[in-house]
Amino acid sequence: MTTDADLALNTDLLADDPEIATLLRAAGFENKQQPGHWENPQGIALDLMVAPHQSNRASATARAADLGPHSKTVARIGPGLAPALTDNQLQVIEALDPSDSRTHEIRVAGPAALLIAKTIKIGDRLDDASRGDLKRIIDKDALDVLRLLQACPTAELSAGLTRHGAKPRHTQMLSAA
Numbered sequence: 262m263t264t265d266a267d268l269a270l271n272t273d274l275l276a277d278d279p280e281i282a283t284l285l286r287a288a289g290f291e292n293k294q295q296p297g298h299w300e301n302p303q304g305i306a307l308d309l310m311v312a313p314h315q316s317n318r319a320s321a322t323a324r325a326a327d328l329g330p331h332s333k334t335v336a337r338i339g340p341g342l343a344p345a346l347t348d349n350q351l352q353v354i355e356a357l358d359p360s361d362s363r364t365h366e367i368r369v370a371g372p373a374a375l376l377i378a379k380t381i382k383i384g385d386r387l388d389d390a391s392r393g394d395l396k397r398i399i400d401k402d403a404l405d406v407l408r409l410l411q412a413c414p415t416a417e418l419s420a421g422l423t424r425h426g427a428k429p430r431h432t433q434m435l436s437a438a
Contacts, residue, residue: 265306269342269370272315272328281309282332296325297337310339312346341381344374348421372413373421379406 282292290299290307299307310326316338317327326336348371355364370378382402389397409418 265308267308267310269339269345270309270311270315270326270328270336271346272311272317272326275328275331277330280331281328281335285335292332292334295337296334297339309336310342311336312342313338313340314343339378340385341378342374344377344421344425345370347424348372348374371417371421372409373418373425376406376409376418377422377425379409 285292285299285307289301291301292298293300293306297309299309311328315326316323317329318325318338324337325333326338327333328335349368350371351366352369353364353366354369356362379402383406386397386399386402
């Protein structure tokens, strides 16, 4: 069901230069709808997000991350992303087109990080529904949780949760989100 790419930025590793929004615009992306949501002319969407504890924003209602020299539209704050900073692994990503030989090594969130992010997203959707916004109630996230629980060994989920629990500042921000 998902057609966009969700990328969590680790601001501890983020350089000031080059400026991200400038790079995205040069690649044909435009900032759409909200902070962190970028689309190219072909409709390919990219969501750049930052864990709340790395957003440099104190307000619980803030949507845009403050990434210093980078544009305020570059990334949005994503509750539930902190575990992806500790539960991830390096993977090679290849192009879908067989004639495109490009590959990139990127860190991909592990199952525990995905499970936490999805359950927080479900909670956000339920909160919106309790305030009368029923259009956000969809089965997609619950189905993702079911698939994660079916596909991942319990030991793998447990190990990811343990890695996340070893980072106190991440745990504190997760509880506040």
